[in-house]
Amino acid sequence: MTELEPVQADGGLASSAAPLRAEKPSLAGATREGVGAALADIGTPQREIRMRSAQLWHWIYHRGASSFDEMLNVGKGLRGALKERFSLARPEVVSEQISRDGTRKWLIRLAPVDGRDRGAEIECVYIPEADRGTLCVSSQVGCTLTCSFCHTGTQKFVRNLTTAEIVGQLLVARERLGDFPGRAPPADGVVPGEGARFISNVVFMGMGEPLYNLGHVADAIGAMSDGEGLSLSRRRITVSTAGVVPRLPELGERTGAMLAISLHAVRDELRDRLVPLNRKYPIADLLAACRAYPGASNARRITFEYVMLKGVNDSPAEARELVRLLKGLPAKINLIPFNPWPGSPYECSDDATIGRFSQIVFDAGYASPVRTPRGRDILAACGQLKSETEKLRARALLAAD
Ligand code: SAH
Numbered sequence: 001m002t003e004l005e006p007v008q009a010d011g012g013l014a015s016s017a018a019p020l021r022a023e024k025p026s027l028a029g030a031t032r033e034g035v036g037a038a039l040a041d042i043g044t045p046q047r048e049i050r051m052r053s054a055q056l057w058h059w060i061y062h063r064g065a066s067s068f069d070e071m072l073n074v075g076k077g078l079r080g081a082l083k084e085r086f087s088l089a090r091p092e093v094v095s096e097q098i099s100r101d102g103t104r105k106w107l108i109r110l111a112p113v114d115g116r117d118r119g120a121e122i123e124c125v126y127i128p129e130a131d132r133g134t135l136c137v138s139s140q141v142g143c144t145l146t147c148s149f150c151h152t153g154t155q156k157f158v159r160n161l162t163t164a165e166i167v168g169q170l171l172v173a174r175e176r177l178g179d180f181p182g183r184a185p186p187a188d189g190v191v192p193g194e195g196a197r198f199i200s201n202v203v204f205m206g207m208g209e210p211l212y213n214l215g216h217v218a219d220a221i222g223a224m225s226d227g228e229g230l231s232l233s234r235r236r237i238t239v240s241t242a243g244v245v246p247r248l249p250e251l252g253e254r255t256g257a258m259l260a261i262s263l264h265a266v267r268d269e270l271r272d273r274l275v276p277l278n279r280k281y282p283i284a285d286l287l288a289a290c291r292a293y294p295g296a297s298n299a300r301r302i303t304f305e306y307v308m309l310k311g312v313n314d315s316p317a318e319a320r321e322l323v324r325l326l327k328g329l330p331a332k333i334n335l336i337p338f339n340p341w342p343g344s345p346y347e348c349s350d351d352a353t354i355g356r357f358s359q360i361v362f363d364a365g366y367a368s369p370v371r372t373p374r375g376r377d378i379l380a381a382c383g384q385l386k387s388e389t390e391k392l393r394a395r396a397l398l399a400a401d
Pocket residue numbers: 147149150151204205206207208209210240241242243260261262305307336337338339340341382383384
């Protein structure tokens with residue numbers, strides 16, 4: 001594997017929307033109910049709330065408005081009242097890195113949630129492909145799961161993201177890509193060329209375990225898929241989980257999103273080591289929950305992710321066992337070449353081994369299963385995300401010493 005030089009690494013980027021500073025609550029990222037409640041708060045008559053909510057919704061999510069002044073069909077008085085109490089600030093982009101393959105990674109700083117919060121950071125990745133543009137979003141700062149091959153797993157869990165912080169990642173990405181109709185693209189950025197795909201898909205495969213933040217994830221999916229706003233089809237939103245079995249039915253019922261399962265091993269003894277959550281919810285329970293997943297069908301298959309770790313889980317016998325385990329399930333298999341990170345204890349399986357594994361899976365009727373690593377040069381690939389928050393803290397402590 002060759003590591004490429006990033007073509008751009010910008011350390012001091014400021015988002016064109018004003019950075020979020022806890023004083024006024026922001027409506028960028030609010031749910032429909034949240035927008036309605038904000039209007040009620042400033043005394044909007046009940047009979048107007050539906051209509052006004054729809055107007056605000058359109059401006060915030062369809063037009064990407066970053067100030068209330070732009071909302072010319074909203075009366076001046078109401079705009080003034082909104083401005084006094086609320087903002088449209090989005091999370092602040094502190095750096096943007098662009099890989100040689102076009103993948104981008106944004107480091108996003110979140111506003112403090114309370115007096116003790118020192119400010120948290122998350123990462124979010126945009127992956128352009130010929131037929132789609134995928135945004136990989138985070139659901140938590142850090143993670144509680146400690147999967148042994150995942151960089152985020154080495155970072156301490158800090159907190160769940162709010163609904164607005166999850167939706168905010170899509171707003172920030174659209175803004176940086178120049179993807180709001182009628183708005184000028186950012187003057188300090190690079191936007192995709194003519195005919196390029198903007199964001200057609202969202203995957204919850206960034207930092208965190210989405211099912212441990214299901215309420216906010218479900219509300220965020222509601223806002224992202226609302227046809228009068230960001231308008232992403234729920235079938236183009238995928239939630240990836242390490243397998244929080246008791247929350248799978250609720251995920252299916254509340255969101256209608258596509259499901260991806262981080263399987264990675266076919267024996268409990270090995271999966272216990274790779275994905276420690278397996279000790280709580282072993283493979284048989286996980287697959288039983290998948291068989292019962294609401295809405296799964298041949299047209300809406302469940303994706304099983306399988307990271308290829310050299311000499312650990314990549315034998316032909318394991319490929320055959322994988323196929324046997326998934327028999328009868330409407331499944332797709334995604335083989336993910338392991339993406340290394342500084343100090344990682346595993347190596348990626350070699351090409352011939354991945355080829356052999358994939359052939360066995362293919363012969364059993366599953367098509368093109370190897371995921372091309374994207375953005376490895378900027379540590380943007382699966383499992384490489386880890387914000388600098390911890391390092392910054394360590395530096396601050398050293399300085400204090
Ligand atoms: N917690 C969720 C979502 C985050 S990870 C989950 O476990 O599914 C998204 C995907 O990247 C998961 O399949 C995860 O197992 C995989 N992954 C993590 N670290 C990786 C690495 N270093 N190389 C390749 N894939 C990795």
